Amino acid sequence: xxxxxxLYAHIRAQVLAALQQVAPSLPDALLSKIEVTPxxxxxxxxxxxxxxxxxxxxxxxxxxKLATALVSKLQETPEIESVEAAGPGFVNMRLRPEAxxxxxxxxxxxxxxxxDSRIGAGAAVNVEYVSANPxxxxxxxxxxxxxxxxxLANLLAKAGYSVTKEFYINDAGAQVAALAWAAYxxxxxxxxxxxxxxxxxxxxxxxxxxxxxxxxxxxxxxxARYGESLAVDRxxxxxxxxxxxxxxxxxxEMMRGIREDLDLLGVRQEAFVSERALVExxxxxxxxxxxxxxxxxxxxxxxxxKGKLPDDWEARPQTLFRAAEFGDDTxxxxxxxDGSNTYFANDIAYHAGKIAxxxxxxIDIWGADHGGYVKRMQAAVRxxxxxxxxxxxxxxxxxxxxxxxxVRMSKRAGTYITLRDLLEEVGRDAVRFTMLTRKADAQxxxxxxxxxxxxxxxxxxxxxxxHARCRSVLRLAAEMFGAEVVSDVGLAGAALDTLQAEPELxxxxxxxxxxxxxxxxxxxxxxHRIAFFLYDLASDxxxxxxxxxxxxxxxxxxxxxxxxxxxxxxxxxxxAVVIRSGLSVMGVEPAEELR
RNA sequence: GGCCCCGUAGCUCAGCCGGAUAGAGCACCGGACUUCUAAUCCGGUGGUCGCAGGUUCGAAUCCUGCCGGGGUCGCCA
Numbered sequence: 001x002x003x004x005x006x007l008y009a010h011i012r013a014q015v016l017a018a019l020q021q022v023a024p025s026l027p028d029a030l031l032s033k034i035e036v037t038p039x040x041x042x043x044x045x046x047x048x049x050x051x052x053x054x055x056x057x058x059x060x061x062x063x064x065k066l067a068t069a070l071v072s073k074l075q076e077t078p079e080i081e082s083v084e085a086a087g088p089g090f091v092n093m094r095l096r097p098e099a100x101x102x103x104x105x106x107x108x109x110x111x112x113x114x115x116d117s118r119i120g121a122g123a124a125v126n127v128e129y130v131s132a133n134p135x136x137x138x139x140x141x142x143x144x145x146x147x148x149x150x151x152l153a154n155l156l157a158k159a160g161y162s163v164t165k166e167f168y169i170n171d172a173g174a175q176v177a178a179l180a181w182a183a184y185x186x187x188x189x190x191x192x193x194x195x196x197x198x199x200x201x202x203x204x205x206x207x208x209x210x211x212x213x214x215x216x217x218x219x220x221x222x223x224a225r226y227g228e229s230l231a232v233d234r235x236x237x238x239x240x241x242x243x244x245x246x247x248x249x250x251x252x253e254m255m256r257g258i259r260e261d262l263d264l265l266g267v268r269q270e271a272f273v274s275e276r277a278l279v280e281x282x283x284x285x286x287x288x289x290x291x292x293x294x295x296x297x298x299x300x301x302x303x304x305x306k307g308k309l310p311d312d313w314e315a316r317p318q319t320l321f322r323a324a325e326f327g328d329d330t331x332x333x334x335x336x337x338d339g340s341n342t343y344f345a346n347d348i349a350y351h352a353g354k355i356a357x358x359x360x361x362x363i364d365i366w367g368a369d370h371g372g373y374v375k376r377m378q379a380a381v382r383x384x385x386x387x388x389x390x391x392x393x394x395x396x397x398x399x400x401x402x403x404x405x406x407v408r409m410s411k412r413a414g415t416y417i418t419l420r421d422l423l424e425e426v427g428r429d430a431v432r433f434t435m436l437t438r439k440a441d442a443q444x445x446x447x448x449x450x451x452x453x454x455x456x457x458x459x460x461x462x463x464x465x466x467h468a469r470c471r472s473v474l475r476l477a478a479e480m481f482g483a484e485v486v487s488d489v490g491l492a493g494a495a496l497d498t499l500q501a502e503p504e505l506x507x508x509x510x511x512x513x514x515x516x517x518x519x520x521x522x523x524x525x526x527x528h529r530i531a532f533f534l535y536d537l538a539s540d541x542x543x544x545x546x547x548x549x550x551x552x553x554x555x556x557x558x559x560x561x562x563x564x565x566x567x568x569x570x571x572x573x574x575x576a577v578v579i580r581s582g583l584s585v586m587g588v589e590p591a592e593e594l595r
Numbered sequence: 596g597g598c599c600c601c602g603u604a605g606c607u608c609a610g611c612c613g614g615a616u617a618g619a620g621c622a623c624c625g626g627a628c629u630u631c632u633a634a635u636c637c638g639g640u641g642g643u644c645g646c647a648g649g650u651u652c653g654a655a656u657c658c659u660g661c662c663g664g665g666g667u668c669g670c671c672a
Contacts, residue, residue, distance in 0.1 A: 033612085040615070050614065053653090063652085087615040088653070133672065170672055275672095305668050306596040318669070329598060329668095336670035343672050371599045372667040394600070397665080438608070441600055443665070445607065450621095454634045457607095457621055465634055473631050524612090532609065535619080546636040549628070557631050572631095594634070 005106055005114065006515040007099060008047070011079065012036040015049050015091070018073035022066065023059035030058055036093075038513055044086065045094035046509060052089040063089025100508035101496040107511060107574040108492040112581040115518040120161030126359035127153040130262065130269070131168040134254040135179040137214055138261045138419040141367070144444070145395045147435040147587070149365035150267045151527035152393065154585045159522035164359065165269040167262075168350060171251050172275040173343060174206070179254070180247035182210035184236070186219025187246065191227075193234045203236055218253045222246065261419045266428055266587045278349050284341050287349040287384075288319075288334060296322045296383055302330065321348075326379035344373075348380045355385045362390045363525065368397060368441070393525055396443045398435075403449045426451050429588045433460040436531045436586055454594070459535050463579065464591040466538035469545055470576035471592045473556050477569050480559065485566070491573050494566040501554060503544040504568070507575060510537045514578050518585070527585065534582045541575050 004010040015036060019026070034051045052067035059066055067085035074083045074091070079099035086092045107114045129149020132142050150165065157163045170176075181204045188195065201208035228234060230242040255272075262269070278284060291297050300320050304313055320331040321344075334345040354362055362381065366373070374392045381390040400407040400417060407417065422431060430451045437459055438444040454461045478486040485491075499508065514533070521529040548555035556568040580590045 044615080048615085053614065056652095090615065131672090173672060174670095175672070302669065313669080316669080333669050338670065340670080342670070347672090368600065368666055370667085370672080373672090374599075394666095396600075442608080443601075447607090450607095456635075458634090459620085461634065462620095465632085469632065469635090476631060528609090532619090539619090542635055543637090545631080546627085546633085548631065549633085549636075552631095555631055593632085595632075 004103075005110065006117070007079075007095075007103060007512045008036050008516040011047055011077075011093065011095070012049070014074060014077045014080075015051050015070070018070045019051055019055060019059075021073055022069045023055060023061075026055060026058050030055060038509065039092060044090075045082070045084075045092040046100075047093045047095065049091045049093070051091055052085070056089065067091050097500060097505060097508075098497075100505065100512055101499055103508070103512055104494075104496060104570045104574045105492040107577050108488040108570065111488065111577055112584050114577060115514045115581050116158050116160070117515060117519050117522075118160035119519050119522065120156060120159045122160065122162050123361055124164070124359050125153075125156050125161045125361040125363060126164045126166055126271075126354045126357075127156065127363045127365070128166045128168055128354075129153075129365035130258075130267070131170065132258060133170045133173075133175045134251045134258060135175050135210055136212065136254065137257055140398060140400060140417045140419060140422050140446070143265070143419050143422065143431065144398050144435050144440075145365045145367060146262065146265055146267050147432050148393065148395055148440050148527060151432070151436055151530070151586050152363065152365070152525055154587065155518065155522050155527050155530065158518055158585060161361070161522075164271055164357075165267075166271040166273065166354075167269045169251075169255065169272060169274045169276075170343075171255075172279050172346060176247060176251060176276075178204075178206060178209040179250050180243055181205075182208060183215050183218050183222065183250035184230075184242060184246050186215045187222040187226075188219070188231060188234065188236065189216075190219040190223035191231060191234050193231070195235060200236065214257075215250070218250055221253070222249060225249075261423075264423050264428065265419065266432065273350065273353070275346055275350065278353065279341070279346060283353060284346050284349040287352045288341075288345060290352070291321060291348070291383060294383070296325070297334070298322070300331070302333070321376075321380065321383075323376045323379040326382040328375040328379040332376045332379075344376060344380075347377060348384070351377065351381055351390065352384050355381075355388050360388060362388060363393060364390065365393045365395060365440075368394045370394070391525065393440050395440045398444050398446050401445050401447045403447075407448070429464075430458075430460045432587050433463070433531060436528045439526065439528055459531060460588075461594070462542075463534045463538045463583070465594055466541045467576055467579045467583075467590045468592060468594045470541070470572045470579070473572050474569065474576070477557060477565070480557065481562070481565075486569060486573075488573050488577065491566060491570040494570045495563055496567045496570060498564045498567045499571060501547070503540070503547050503554075504571060507537075507540045507544055507571060510540050511574055511578050514581065530582050530585050534579060537575065537578060537582075 016031060016034065033054045034049065036047050036049045039045050039048045052063045052070060056063040056066050064085055067089045070091055071083050071085050074080055079095050080093050081096045082094045084092055127149055130142060130146045132138060153163050153165045185200050185208060188200065230245065231237050288297060298320055299317050301315050301317050316337065318333040319335040321334055323332045324330055332344055333342055336342055351362060371394055378390045381388055425448065434446060434451050450458055456462050474486055517529060517533050521527060556565065556572055558565045583590050
């Protein structure tokens with residue numbers, strides 16, 4: 001029997017070939033809707049296809065009749081043991097066990113590359129995530145986007161896209177100016193200013209922000225480097241003399257902390273793009289000019305928003321981008337009343353830069369509070385480059401809970417949870433896995449107690465435990481039979497016909513599903529599907545394990561039956577491989593043992 | 596008020612580019628350890644898929660309206 005990496009894709013190809021014989025030259029758009037999926041019920045075989053339901057109309061046959069015609073063609077397929085038409089027109093297929101068993105050597109040889117595909121066809125994808133203001137340490141709110149973005153990028157790479165992981169440093173706006181003032185205050189304190197905090201705060205435009213302790217070391221570092229030269233008599237000097245210096249220093253320190261935090265989280269992005277650098281290089285003006293040359297910029301007055309008006313709203317002419325021509329609800333301003341650019345204007349230049357650097361697909365991971373911003377950014381990208389696509393993945397808020405009680409997120413009350421606190425309490429792997437146990441756009445409850453609980457209700461441990469059990473068996477087997485024999489490569493040569501118990505076949509079927517699942521998750525941009533798949537695989541494996549408790553002949557290790565044992569070990573080793581393959585997408589380390 | 600997301604078992608959530616009898620964990624009830632790790636497994640109880648229409652062979656899934664929760668609405672990013 002020929003080898004396939006992707007049994008589902010292979011069977012689907014057979015189904016399409018059968019259809020081609022029965023109803024030639026159907027349009028591609030129709031063919032693309034034809035699926036081969038895992039059967040829902042054991043009585044329906046191993047795989048089911050909707051082919052007859054999808055193609056019936058175009059083939060001018062009733063679905064059951066078309067299904068029956070396809071059945072007679074598919075019976076000749078070597079991997080198929082039996083096939084029948086069922087229900088409203090499904091084609092149900094039972095595969096020969098050999099077809100599933102033949103995957104084991106493939107999996108053992110490919111290792112974690114099993115499940116890789118080329119559906120991305122090398123397209124250049126830029127995944128931008130985290131992109132926090134560099135004004136303080138990362139907190140739990142940033143964490144979800146970081147994990148989702150990182151896992152999605154890994155997933156797309158697995159699916160054959162050429163991926164860039166990127167971080168946009170928002171170091172150009174008013175928030176960073178506020179950071180500079182706050183850092184300057186800590187500097188003054190460090191050199192022993194006689195001023196009180198409130199006296200200083202009165203001198204700060206917009207008020208003193210970022211009063212958290214984390215800027216104290218920044219102030220001390222400034223004092224160590226610049227002495228009292230940034231102040232006058234240990235009192236505030238005019239900003240012209242210190243502002244740029246302090247801002248740059250503080251931003252660099254904040255970014256250093258953020259990168260450390262990301263490192264602890266296992267997130268490593270290769271591109272860090274500074275908003276300020278874009279502005280200073282004239283990229284924003286260039287982008288606006290480009291849109292202007294295309295006739296997409298004008299001076300105009302926007303309609304006031306419906307409903308409650310902001311107190312200070314007044315009609316005012318502004319520089320507007322014709323976003324409404326590209327699918328947005330209204331045109332959008334590019335300049336503030338003081339003449340400076342809006343965040344949107346800078347973001348246009350930033351996205352233009354991603355495209356200029358070669359990205360064909362742009363994926364931004366944003367917090368749900370930026371949802372209202374999606375249409376305008378997509379409109380801008382459409383205007384800039386008709387061939388590029390901007391997709392936005394919105395991450396909903398994470399409610400932190402401890403023992404069922406909400407944990408208030410408040411800086412003042414000291415219950416503010418930084419990413420670092422979270423990682424210290426819960427650990428990187430549990431954080432990453434748990435963040436991927438929900439759809440990104442669904443609100444999530446993050447229970448600090450449950451995430452560290454070592455029980456089935458915690459999917460992290462359930463999956464890790466399955467992997468640890470696999471490794472445990474393989475360690476024992478290596479002692480019994482030698483490491484060579486029990487290596488993945490050694491087991492790839494094992495005779496496998498003895499694998500026929502139902503729980504063994506259930507694991508095999510699940511392993512066969514991995515490539516298809518990884519592809520579907522990549523196409524849907526939904527890394528959380530990996531977590532659910534791994535949970536199901538772990539469940540199949542735990543069931544198999546427990547069969548050995550009821551019936552000792554079903555244990556993996558049978559000292560007097562070497563051939564049978566090696567076949568089972570191949571299954572165990574392949575299970576471990578696929579768990580590792582999935583965990584590597586999620587950025588989670590597999591556990592060798594849990595004791 | 597406009598726009599976006601969500602509403603599925605008592606709880607937390609999968610399933611959603613239309614497919615067969617809507618799933619899992621927790622909780623609750625009852626079982627399985629001379630262990631290849633019982634951090635596991637097996638069985639049971641539990642549903643008007645928010646409501647009402649529509650589209651069609653078929654709707655949890657698509658469309659419309661409503662109800663409920665969250666987000667957002669020029670000079671925050």
